[in-house]
Amino acid sequence: MLKLENVRKVFHPGTVNEKVALDSVSVTLADGDFVTVIGGNGAGKSTMLNAVAGVFPIDGGSIAIDGQDITKLPEYKRAPLIGRVFQDPMMGTAADMWLEENMALALRRGKKRGLRWALTSKERKLFREKLAELGLGLEDRMTTKVGLLSGGQRQAVTLLMATLIEPKMLLLDEHTAALDPKTAAKVLELSDRFISQGHLTALMVTHNMRDAIAHGNRLIMMNEGRIILDVAGEEKKKLTVEALLEFFQQASGEAFANDRALLG
Amino acid sequence: MGILQAILVSMPGAVAQGLIWGIMAIGVYITFKVLDFADLTVDGSICTGMAVCAMLIAAGWNVWLAMLAALLAGMLTGLVTGLFHTLLGIPAILSGILTQLILWSMNLVIMGKANQPVNAMRVPLLVTRLHLTESILILIAFNLVLIGVLYWFFGTEFGSALRATGCNKNMARAQGINTNLHTVFALMLSNGSVALSGALLAQYQGSADINNGRGAIVIGLAAVIIGEAIVSKISRNFIVRLLGVALGAVIYYIVYQIVIGLRIPTDLLKMLSAIVVAIFLAVPYWKKKFAKPLRKEAPQNAET
Ligand SMILES: Nc1ncnc2c1ncn2[C@@H]1O[C@H](COP(=O)(O)OP(=O)(O)OP(=O)(O)O)[C@@H](O)[C@H]1O
Numbered sequence: 001m002l003k004l005e006n007v008r009k010v011f012h013p014g015t016v017n018e019k020v021a022l023d024s025v026s027v028t029l030a031d032g033d034f035v036t037v038i039g040g041n042g043a044g045k046s047t048m049l050n051a052v053a054g055v056f057p058i059d060g061g062s063i064a065i066d067g068q069d070i071t072k073l074p075e076y077k078r079a080p081l082i083g084r085v086f087q088d089p090m091m092g093t094a095a096d097m098w099l100e101e102n103m104a105l106a107l108r109r110g111k112k113r114g115l116r117w118a119l120t121s122k123e124r125k126l127f128r129e130k131l132a133e134l135g136l137g138l139e140d141r142m143t144t145k146v147g148l149l150s151g152g153q154r155q156a157v158t159l160l161m162a163t164l165i166e167p168k169m170l171l172l173d174e175h176t177a178a179l180d181p182k183t184a185a186k187v188l189e190l191s192d193r194f195i196s197q198g199h200l201t202a203l204m205v206t207h208n209m210r211d212a213i214a215h216g217n218r219l220i221m222m223n224e225g226r227i228i229l230d231v232a233g234e235e236k237k238k239l240t241v242e243a244l245l246e247f248f249q250q251a252s253g254e255a256f257a258n259d260r261a262l263l264g
Numbered sequence: 265m266g267i268l269q270a271i272l273v274s275m276p277g278a279v280a281q282g283l284i285w286g287i288m289a290i291g292v293y294i295t296f297k298v299l300d301f302a303d304l305t306v307d308g309s310i311c312t313g314m315a316v317c318a319m320l321i322a323a324g325w326n327v328w329l330a331m332l333a334a335l336l337a338g339m340l341t342g343l344v345t346g347l348f349h350t351l352l353g354i355p356a357i358l359s360g361i362l363t364q365l366i367l368w369s370m371n372l373v374i375m376g377k378a379n380q381p382v383n384a385m386r387v388p389l390l391v392t393r394l395h396l397t398e399s400i401l402i403l404i405a406f407n408l409v410l411i412g413v414l415y416w417f418f419g420t421e422f423g424s425a426l427r428a429t430g431c432n433k434n435m436a437r438a439q440g441i442n443t444n445l446h447t448v449f450a451l452m453l454s455n456g457s458v459a460l461s462g463a464l465l466a467q468y469q470g471s472a473d474i475n476n477g478r479g480a481i482v483i484g485l486a487a488v489i490i491g492e493a494i495v496s497k498i499s500r501n502f503i504v505r506l507l508g509v510a511l512g513a514v515i516y517y518i519v520y521q522i523v524i525g526l527r528i529p530t531d532l533l534k535m536l537s538a539i540v541v542a543i544f545l546a547v548p549y550w551k552k553k554f555a556k557p558l559r560k561e562a563p564q565n566a567e568t
């Protein structure tokens with residue numbers, strides 16, 4: 001499904017700020033893989049997801065989805081293949097536009113945008129049903145500006161928008177990190193539901209080791225731009241937070257540098 | 265003639281000018297409010313519209329064709345700014361300033377000299393000072409048609425994607441929207457409108473002058489701000505807002521005429537408009553600054 005081969009990304013090359021964010025990362029995801037990604041601050045987790053989404057060009061290697069090489073494709077052309085939810089709840093929606101207008105934009109991901117109406121009454125009905133399934137009462141607020149929704153509501157909406165047109169890949173980058181624990185749990189539960197219902201292939205970055213173990217069928221740990229651990233199946237189910245921390249300490253020779261990892 | 269009477273007599277002219285600038289202000293609204301792009305091209309493109317229209321009318325072109333040509337020339341100026349920004353990665357403000365400079369030269373090239381008369385003797389003009397009532401009616405029609413077309417356009421898939429581009433580029437790209445294309449298009453649409461208003465202005469004042477566009481952005485912004493202030497309490501509807509912008513320009517010119525009537529030196533007027541615009545732009549910033557810090561999770565019904 002997703003294939004990264006020797007992907008390399010260097011920020012500010014040739015300057016004192018040069019930073020190798022991804023150092024020859026290779027990983028292959030099978031159809032339906034739900035992979036959780038952990039690692040310390042600056043390990044390259046977001047950079048990896050952004051490389052897949054095409055936020056910036058990479059400096060080496062290749063990325064393919066479903067056999068299609070997308071390495072050179074601009075971000076907006078990859079969008080039909082990729083659904084995304086960001087860490088910042090502000091980032092995934094257009095705050096000044098109505099909830100239904102946002103949904104209508106998402107419904108046209110990958111389609112030609114012409115001079116037909118941006119939103120039809122038939123679509124409104126569909127959105128109402130979909131929003132009702134979230135169980136947040138948003139179906140009655142379709143003409144509310146998204147900017148007036150709470151962070152959790154916005155993340156739930158972004159998730160819904162990311163999967164409205166079924167993507168080949170779902171990229172979740174710490175999408176519950178900005179939420180309070182109760183809301184985070186709700187959004188996480190929705191993510192699980194969407195992924196299993198749609199049999200989606202997903203990458204989910206989280207700073208919470210417990211969540212990383214509890215969700216998905218595979219776990220990747222990153223450090224300094226490399227993947228240092230990749231476990232799946234039964235082996236993953238047996239993981240413990242303590243074992244992960246110890247592994248990290250041995251592999252990197254330092255304590256786990258993500259201050260948020262032990263919260264949760 | 266008393267001051268009051270003089271002011272009253274000048275009102276129809278003020279309304280006509282305000283309506284012309286209303287079209288310009290709607291152009292500014294597209295970039296400044298919808299696209300969230302402070303486009304300084306307009307100081308040049310309004311003059312381009314005047315220059316193209318003046319020269320073509322002098323060459324005996326039909327006035328409608330001359331105005332169409334002005335509109336297309338304006339769109340071209342927007343294209344230049346758009347490509348500076350999207351293709352060459354030049355910051356928004358600087359892109360506009362660069363095009364503005366290019367246009368300063370281009371406008372002189374088009375006109376051949378700094379000032380060109382627009383003569384109503386050669387070709388029947390659409391708007392003139394001599395037929396104020398007809399001119400005002402025609403200008404109202406222009407404003408309404410433009411507002412109608414824009415209302416329709418921003419309700420389409422393409423227009424909606426443009427609004428998303430202005431609102432949140434990250435989101436837009438994640439939803440497969442080519443934000444560069446939409447940015448360029450919005451700049452073309454905006455500067456096309458601005459040049460059209462220039463073409464009308466050249467006819468109305470009977471000349472095109474290289475200095476006419478100077479500070480146009482401030483008048484446009486002032487109209488946008490006045491318009492928002494008037495209608496924001498009444499309706500959030502897009503069509504009402506656009507009407508408000510056109511109305512804002514008319515109010516601006518009525519005030520302008522009163523200031524002239526009161527013999528306040530008009531040289532100071534540009535400064536006054538700039539100060540007014542600065543104050544209005546500062547208000548939302550200061551409001552935000554002193555607003556209570558938001559909690560992470562807003563209450564269930566956060567809207568008021
Ligand atoms: N746009 C950028 N410009 C310059 N450097 C960047 C940029 N994005 C990331 N980096 C750098 O690349 C490295 C990897 O960053 P990345 O955001 O991928 O880390 P992360 O694993 O997501 O960390 P976190 O847990 O803090 O989110 C960091 O050193 C970071 O400073």
Ligand SMILES: [Mg+2]
Binds near residue numbers: 046
């Ligand atoms: Mg990150």
